[in-house]
Amino acid sequence: MRQSGRTRRMLGLSARTGSTLLRSRIGGKADWQALGESLFEGLSELKGPAMKIAQVMSQWDDLLPPALAEELARLQKDAAPAPWAEIKVALEAELGDLDALFDEIEPEPFASASMGQVHRARTRDGRTLVLKVQYPGLDRVLEQDLVQVRRLLRLGRWLKVSQARLDALFDELADGLRRELDYRAEADALERYRRRYADHPDLVMPQPVKELSGPRVLAMEYLPGTPLRDLEGADDTLRQRVSRTLADWITEELFTHHELHADPHAGNFAVDEQGRLVVYDLGAVIAVPRERLAGLVALLGATLDGDPMAMDEAVRGLGGRQGEGAPLALYRESAEAVSPLFAPGEQDFGDVRVHRRLRELSPRVWGALDRLQPPAGMLLLARTLNGHYWNLVRLEGRLDMHSRSAQLLDAYAV
Structure with a gap:
């Protein structure tokens, strides 16, 4: 596909995504499956960075609308090959x-x-x-594609994500894509x-x-x-x-x-x-610096303690909070949803009750984005940890996460 046609295709996909987000934001009926089908068809043909980012998004199974997540997940295994x-x-x-x-x-x-x-x-x-x-030719189209990806990310302003955070997310994505070439x-x-x-x-x-x-x-x-x-x-x-x-x-x-x-x-x-x-x-x-790991362990400890104020302090330490009014009720419910995986003894990642509850919280997370912001420099790390959580769910793994987490909490205790 010539670059001009590629750009027009990406602009069309961006417009369709934006209109669906807007309908959802103002309380209208959003056809997430139709959007997912359009994105799969278009991105499977276009490939490149836009498709890569859609694959990244598909691994946040617990945050995307299920119909959209299922369609985007097809990009992981059903992408059309090049001749x-x-x-x-x-x-x-x-x-x-x-x-x-x-x-x-x-x-x-x-x-x-x-x-x-x-x-x-x-x-x-x-x-x-x-x-x-x-x-x-992927190296030649990368930078042009990234221009369109930046425009697509700007839709995050409708969800009250600050422009500074969107720019930081874009820079992290762009740097990662350039390295992968x-x-x-x-x-x-x-x-x-x-x-x-x-x-x-x-x-x-x-x-x-x-x-x-x-x-x-x-x-x-x-x-x-x-x-x-x-x-x-x-x-x-x-x-x-x-x-x-x-x-x-x-x-x-x-x-x-x-x-x-x-x-x-x-x-x-x-x-x-x-x-x-x-x-x-x-x-x-x-690379994952020790100080970032310390912040994640602090958040885990506060979550397992069921302490919303300490959770907010840890989220702020990671750079994931702004504005006034900590969403303490959301913190509390998130802790209640996550804690069963860390109870003493082996816990079953195949227990659908845990991730069903996490999925039920996702509209609340989106609704709190004026206060909960994506931390800069954490996109790929968060995406990876979330992706492996779902790998363990698919495997129906049974793991003693209590003992594993206790060792980390002791090692990073202040």
């Missing part, structure tokens, strides 16, 4: 003569996403690899994580093949596995093992290494025949 002819041109531009390097590259991708798609290949020396190929950084992250977890019995990442990689192509060893999203209904012992591995890994990343793999959608994870958790995509890794 093989375009992908082949991109591969040749990066690697040169493909016949000299590969016996075969499968034209049909086995995964397609917002910024690129993945093809299986066999090298001349017999290795089976996967090639993650960036969509051609350089696949050499992802190759470096893969090597770092493989060294870090080399002795972990239940965690594995693919080895990057740097001689067949570049800024827009990442070659990796092929690690087959069952996608995390396909484990619903699988053997309970396996699901509990994977749940523990996932929770332990997130905790170690955050509180030992102070960084986090920040793209939690279920398509980035699988389980191999040995029951190990396979992590495929390290295109988004963020």
Whole structure:
């Protein structure tokens, strides 16, 4: 699609989103499913940063209207692939003569996403690899797309989000998208994580093949596995093992290494025949400073104590409050909704009563955005933690979150 047509398409999607938000804001009937269908169809074709942001939004299952969340979630696994002819041109531009390097590259991708798609290949020396190929020309359209994304984010002013906060959110999104365009950084992250977890019995990442990689192509060893999203209904012992591995890994990343793999959608994870958790995509890794972790632990402690005033102090410390009038009743109800997951003993993330109650609170959260503001620099972290919460829900994990949280609260006690 030519850039002018792409811009017109994005403007149309922005206008439709804005009109739906406005109807909802003034008390009218908003057709969230129709909006979601339009966004899926348009963004699946456009790909790029706008689609990536829609994927980010889809992982806030408990904040979006259910019909909209369900449609946007399709972008995680049903995005239309780019034609093989375009992908082949991109591969040749990066690697040169493909016949000299590969016996075969499968034209049909086995995964397609917002910024690129993945093809299986066999090298001349017999290795089976996967090639993650960036969509051609994505670097050229990124900045133009970001102009439209900024316009779309301005709709947040209708929800009483300050312009300064919207600008900070945009900057965080834009910086993350620009970093994801350089696949050499992802190759470096893969090597770092493989060294870090080399002795972990239940965690594995693919080895990057740097001689067949570049800024827009990442070659990796092929690690087959069952996608995390396909484990619903699988053997309970396996699901509990994977749940523990996932929770332990997130905790170690955050509180030992102070960084986090920040793209939690279920398509980035699988389980191999040995029951190990396979992590495929390290295109988004963020640093998480200790002081930010301390703020989150303080909020968790105040929540588990059921102390609305302390919750407000912690939210202010994270930069997530402005104006007068702390929403103390909302804090109190949020604490009551979350606390059961942290009760002594194993708690069942598959218990729909917990996340149903969280979802029921979402209109109250939107209604309090004149006081509760998105903290600057927290978007990707919050999105990741929320995404993994839903990964644990899908796995129906049973975890002793009381013991886990007690250790963190003790470690960060003032």
